[in-house]
Amino acid sequence: MKGRFYLAWKTMTGPGKWFAVLCFAIGVAGLVLASKSYGAILTKRAQPCESLAELSQGQPETILNQVRQMEGVLNAGQLIESQGTLLWEEYSAEICLISVGADYLQGDWIQGDAYPETTAMPYLVVNEAALKAFQNSKKEHLPKDKEIDWLTQRVFWRLGEERTNVRICGILQDGKEEPWAYVSLSQRGVMGNENDSRDPSCTIWIRMENSEVQASLMSQLSGIGISLQDPGEEDSSLETGLYRKGAAGLVFLGVAGVVLYYQEKYRNLRDAAVYNRLYFMGVSKEMLNSVRWLRWGVTVGMGILIGVVAGVVIG
Numbered sequence: 001m002k003g004r005f006y007l008a009w010k011t012m013t014g015p016g017k018w019f020a021v022l023c024f025a026i027g028v029a030g031l032v033l034a035s036k037s038y039g040a041i042l043t044k045r046a047q048p049c050e051s052l053a054e055l056s057q058g059q060p061e062t063i064l065n066q067v068r069q070m071e072g073v074l075n076a077g078q079l080i081e082s083q084g085t086l087l088w089e090e091y092s093a094e095i096c097l098i099s100v101g102a103d104y105l106q107g108d109w110i111q112g113d114a115y116p117e118t119t120a121m122p123y124l125v126v127n128e129a130a131l132k133a134f135q136n137s138k139k140e141h142l143p144k145d146k147e148i149d150w151l152t153q154r155v156f157w158r159l160g161e162e163r164t165n166v167r168i169c170g171i172l173q174d175g176k177e178e179p180w181a182y183v184s185l186s187q188r189g190v191m192g193n194e195n196d197s198r199d200p201s202c203t204i205w206i207r208m209e210n211s212e213v214q215a216s217l218m219s220q221l222s223g224i225g226i227s228l229q230d231p232g233e234e235d236s237s238l239e240t241g242l243y244r245k246g247a248a249g250l251v252f253l254g255v256a257g258v259v260l261y262y263q264e265k266y267r268n269l270r271d272a273a274v275y276n277r278l279y280f281m282g283v284s285k286e287m288l289n290s291v292r293w294l295r296w297g298v299t300v301g302m303g304i305l306i307g308v309v310a311g312v313v314i315g
Helices: 002-010 015-046 060-068 128-132 194-198 211-222 231-270 272-280 285-314
Strands: 049-055 073-088 091-100 108-112 123-127 155-159 162-173 180-183 202-208
Touching: 015 211, 015 231, 015 285, 049 211, 060 073, 060 202, 091 128, 123 128, 128 162, 128 180, 202 211, 231 285
Parallel strands: 091 180, 123 162
Antiparallel strands: 049 202, 073 091, 073 155, 073 202, 108 162, 123 180, 155 162
């Protein structure tokens, strides 16, 4: 068997051999990446999902109670967004403040915990990006080697000309790159945002079991004045990437097959005299035919191995 592999490898001469291996590798890598994209789509669709919607009619609490009782809904609540500035010593950070119930918060706690719903003074939860956003008048950020216990620091929230003393009660790793801070709805007015709450429309968040539930609830929610984004729109970018990778993989596999076919056809004509001499020297036709098949196998095997490794590493 060693002799057959050696003979197959030695007769695979010329740049066409490597071109076929390269095409097989690219094709397989494309299919591996497409399969990983498909797996990501299935995983995303199976996980709990969240959507924001504008409510323009009815009482928010009444509507929210109806939403919470719908099958497949895990939780729902009101959410109000505003912009302001966090101040600490000579540093400041432009922050997006989210007024929402503590059950909305998701992620890993780096320090501290969520805020209680009712407190004597406003308690904030900030994400990592909010702490990185602090800078002084010289646009210098906080020193990386400076350890700060934010749960004990005196921090102010500034909205326009108003300044409110607040306390950071938790630091959340929420996966967002934008600087965000969270506060309970009951403390929103204390921080100078009470005028925003008089807006007749409000934003609500709805957390559902998965995207299939979200799609099935759209008609029910629209009946009570809630317009939800179609979950299919959120997956469109992932599906586009899936189709592109899969199509590219199939094209390159087709090219590799054509190259290998014509290369083998040309090689058979070129090496006919050599095979005749080998046959008269005692090499059986069975072995010569197996060498031809082994050349295909070696080329395809190398391409698949390289393609799988490349797809796993890139993906």
